[in-house]
Amino acid sequence: MIDRIAIAGYRSLRDVVLPLGQLTLVTGPNGSGKSSLYRGLRLLADVAQGGVVRSLAAEGGLESTLWAGPEAFGRAMKTGEHPVQGTVRKHPVHLRLGFAGNDHGYAIDLGLPTPGASPFGHDPEIKVEAVWTGGRLANRNLIAERRGPMVRVRRQDDGTWRTSFEQLSSFDSMMTHCADPVDGLELLTLRERMRGWRFYDQLRTDRDAPARRAQVGTFTPVLAGDGSDVAAAIRTIQAIGDGGALDDTIADAFDGATIDGGAELRMRQPGLLRPLGAAELSDGTLRYILLAAALLSPRPPELMVLNEPESSLHPSLLAPLARLLRLAAQRSQIVVVSHAERLVSALSDGWGTETIRLSKELGETVAEEVAAPAWEWPVR
Structure with a gap:
């Protein structure tokens, strides 16, 4: 480490x-140097x-x-x-x-x-x-x-x-x-x-994001930096990784929902008669799935650094994200750069997180x- x-x-x-530490949180106001620290690591x-x-x-x-x-x-x-x-x-x-x-x-x-x-x-x-x-x-x-x-x-x-x-x-x-x-x-x-080492700061969720399109469903143990192969990465986790942890983190964040990968990402939600495709998901929902695919990789890195993972996420998703980050930190050293106070509070609460305020x-x-x-x- x-x-x-x-x-x-x-x-x-x-x-x-x-x-x-095993899980390090870097926080501070805008302009305090968080992005410079992230770029220095890159x-x-x-x-x-x-x-x-x-x-x-x-x-x-x-x-x-x-x-x-x-x-x-x-x-x-x-x-x-x-x-x-x-x-x-x-x-x-x-x-x-x-x-x-x-x-x-x-x-x-x-x-x-x-x-x-x-x-x-x-x-x-x-x-x-x-x-x-x-x-x-x-x-x-x-x-x-x-x-x-x-x-x-x-x-x-x-x-x-x-x-x-x-x-x-x-x-x-x-x-x-x-x-x-x-x-x-x-x-x-x-x-x-x-x-x-892996860095995630460009996970795209816009209307034209590659993650919203059909993909080649090939073996993908490591999510791409822009999330373009998320469906294949999800299927790989389900096939050779901790599929139970993936199911739990999606259900935790989205009230019992499930997802499936392959050529296209699909989400099933209680009460709906058909699954939703990636093109139908909100930016926040897709971003959370991208983070889950990165953090639950069946080939965990020695070090993973995430820059402002809370972008596009509703505040209700920050506590589940904190639980997901703690789970991932049991397999990899994680550095999180964030200024979202809810995420900062959830990560700093009694788990031994190394918190650095700039x-x-x-x-x-x-x-x-x-x-x-x-x-x-x-x-x-």
Whole structure:
């Protein structure tokens, strides 16, 4: 399980280290930094797919995603005695992302490109990467590191270092280019774990949503990011997953209703003489079914992150959704980003949920009453 994440220099996240539990709820008012935290986690997952530089470019480039405030706030700035203003930098410009658990940790440091080094002069460069064992980075537990274009990996048999790359491109991660089953086995394992993380923030329920159309009813243990294969995913859960849990969660939310998958999603409700097709379902009903298909996957991921799952849901569905999330958290680590107070209250009520409340101070995202876990960034 991941027990801490660290993000520095990304949008309003000047420098945050946050604890994660088996079920973590991130909440706060609009503009507090919830979406930035979610995007930061997605960027970490993009590293394992080889797409972190491309993802930053899609957000407008490194310059538009960097923390826009001063490198640090002096006491007089915080008290209002002096206006907030730029100061002489003590460190290079960074955008840093990392996570760690009891077994392994990983961090990446992206910076401004070297002038004239590439025709793509606005692309960020990967300056430093590190993989270590245990929760906190130290020289003794470092197992792989990248500095500029050079990557070295510690051998498993005798603990000595070997150079894996001498001229790794600035846009390529060592996670995608240096993982191998001999000396880079731990990199390979960690990369595959990161590739298995799932994110859901684009489950479509509009009139033209793919989930409302007939589908190819093939084996689908993992719901697509937009929910387009929900009927096949439901049928797969019923065939090889926990069909009883699916029946219970639908009946819990919709007063005894049942659903069936295959080529087309159908719902049977007490009192109706025929089942309703996906095109007839309300946005909220369809969205809840999509969430059930994602959370009850017969191939549960190590980590699943949901951004504002309450969208389109009637308030009466938030308590059943909280019960569904708790059930899913018994099989996967779940992070939920939400500002729906009913959902926040239901998830925070006596189950051991790790609740992180974000707010803004001088444009900087801070976590209220949260003890930051120990963290060390790799140095350039």
